[in-house]
Amino acid sequence: MKAAPFDYAAPTEVDEALALLDEFAEDAKVLAGGQSLVPLLALRMSRFDQLVDVNRIEALRGIELVGETLVIGAMTRQATIERDEEVRRHAPLLAEATRYIGHFQIRNRGTIGGSIAHADPTAEYPAIALTLGAEVEVASVRGRRRIDAGELLESAYTTTLEPEELLLSVRVPVWGARxxxxxxxxxxxxxxxxxxxxxxxxxxxxxxxxxxxxxxxxxxxxxxxxxxxxxxxxxxxxxxxxxxxxxxxxxxxxxxxxxxxxxxxxxxxxxxxxxxxxxxxxxxxxxxxxxxxxxxxxx
Amino acid sequence: MSKQLISVRINDELFEGEVEPRKTLADFIREDCTLTGTHLACEHGVCGACTILLDGEAVRSCLMFAVQADGASLTTLEGLAPEGGPMTPVQQGFMEHHGLQCGFCTPGFVISAHAFLRDHPDPTEEEIREGLSGNLCRCTGYQGIVRAVQRAAEITREDVTA
Missing domain, CATH: 3.30.390.50 (CO dehydrogenase flavoprotein, C-terminal domain)
Structure with a gap:
């Protein structure tokens, strides 16, 4: 089957994406890696008037150790996380869990932010975020906030993110010695x-x-x-x-x-x-x- | 819902087209570029028949919209071996070991195997089976496909040492 028609925007800056999400609210959907959203659209289990593709926003990609926290940009691909040395050293559980996600072709597109925001009850990343006590940083035109993984995951495919909010990064605390x-x-x-x-x-x-x-x-x-x-x-x-x-x-x-x-x-x-x-x-x-x-x- | 102009490099040739945002990359490749070597079966990311290389990485082309590939460089089945030229080791392996019957899933398997062998030049059988787990075949029972990939790895190693 084919997706129902939608309008498409691919901003290159976070602020542009936030403005679009603010304008269209629940009629808009963020398109991250698309490995769950595109099938839902193709099967017409979901439809949205406006897709906001965040794949071209460079600022949403990257892995950085800040103090005792590994900060992972929402659009960092699963395949990147799987191979990243910083992740292996400071959050080995995240690297190990990534191998369970789909197949390598899926991990080449799928992202950490997309997976967590999708909140599939059988998915690996929401569970790992909960296990490690991670937070997500989210933004809307009104500002930024951090949400603990335990408070983010509400029920099946449902998070406490507002429709106008964009997930920017996942903040994974580094667990200490022993x-x-x-x-x-x-x-x-x-x-x-x-x-x-x-x-x-x-x-x-x-x-x-x-x-x-x-x-x-x-x-x-x-x-x-x-x-x-x-x-x-x-x-x-x-x-x-x-x-x-x-x-x-x-x-x-x-x-x-x-x-x-x-x-x-x-x-x-x-x-x-x-x-x-x-x-x-x-x-x-x-x-x-x-x-x-x-x-x-x-x- | 207005159409968008995109340009995509496929197998070193530039293709331009006006597409609806909802058109998948797979449909763009097949319908607009008439490169029908990329096959479509499930159209929702399960079967792997539509696997292509996007900027060198294997992805399912039914799980992307064509507009997302604007400016990207793709390789499809047609781009692996030069026309009339020698087959790639993967293609050779599939031929020698009967890695196909009806052939419908084969483009996806061949593309996936190329990407897999690039990252795992000397794979164990278990690694091959895991590497191919994202592609479904309803004819062969996979035995011939696994042997084909083992043979492809062997040919590649021989080529390197020769």
Whole structure:
């Protein structure tokens, strides 16, 4: 099928884009990498009078370490993030998760800002933003603001962004020493949408107790969710004394994931528990290794 | 909804056209430029048949609008090997190992394989399967395609060492 007609503008400056979004508001849609929006338009599941293509705005691209924050321009392509040395060093979870996104042809066009703003409940980047405690910087003609990932993701395909607002950058905090990460997802084939996915970020103290932990699942609700009760249960606990299988089972018992043609909700809940256990186990091992000077030297 | 004038370099030839913004790049390539080597099946980014190189990178041409490619440089299937000249290693591999049956998906596979082998000159079978996962074939069962890409990698290495 073909998209319904629309007017098209491809501004080269952020201010031009903001003026267009202000003028057309909910009749306008930002076109980022287009790997989700264009199919929706082609299938006529969505239609807009005005597309604002932000692919020609150079200022929205780039990766920069500012203090303890990795600032990634909204229009930075997934393929760039996957290969970027700064990302690998300061946000390895983001680089690792990128490989799960679609196929390499998709990652050549798809962007971090587009993926987060699209808020697909099975998508990797919104979940990783939540796991790492990232913020997004957004702008409208009225000014700029920062939104925590947890407050941005409202429900399936819905964020707290206003129609006039443009996502400018994603601000990923650098997790300190003795931090470890894991991401994994269950899908029928490479590149498919996740049936269930998850990510974990942990920091250990000198005694190998949990100083900080964020555990996120996606594909089990209308958006990526943090397992707050699990995070609270392991906080301050020595890693070696945790019964991760039991903790993961408890933390996922109340989930009511959706059923669809790919998998039942019961199946999704069933695999969520071992997935959560595996994520934490991997993150803990990596956190210990990250704190070991001989391992650091060997890398 | 007014038409826009665009110019796109495809296989080192400049094409100009007046297009509606909603026209996909794939439709522009096929209809306006009559380069029908780029195939279209699903038209929503699943099958990979329409894969082309956009400024050297493999992308799905059905997931872009033609207006977005204004000023860009593309390579389609027709641009890989000179007309009447020798086939590329990927094309040679597909021929030797029966990497196609009906041929509908083949342009997308060949383009994807070119981009994949450029970045992974000595791939394992697993890497090849992952690299081809963005293209669907309903005839071959993929065995011949995987062997074709393995052979293409071999030919490329022989060419380099020869």
């Amino acid at each position: 931090s470890g990460f894991a991401v994994h997802e269950i899908a029928r084939r490479t590149g498919d949408f996740a049936l269930v996915g998850g990510a974990a970020a942990v920091t250990l103290d000198e005694a190998d107790a949990v100083a900080r932990a964020h555990v996120v699942l996606f594909g089990v609700a209308d958006r990526a969710i943090r397992l707050s009760s699990l995070e609270a249960a392991i906080a301050g606990q020595p890693v070696d004394q945790l019964d991760l299988a039991e903790l993961a089972r408890e933390a996922t018992a109340e989930l009511r994931p959706p059923s669809d043609v790919q998998a039942t909700g019961a199946y999704r809940r069933r695999v969520a528990a071992p997935l959560t256990e595996r994520l934490l186990r991997t993150a803990f091992v990596r956190a210990r290794r990250a704190g070991d000077p001989t391992e650091e030297a060997a890398r």
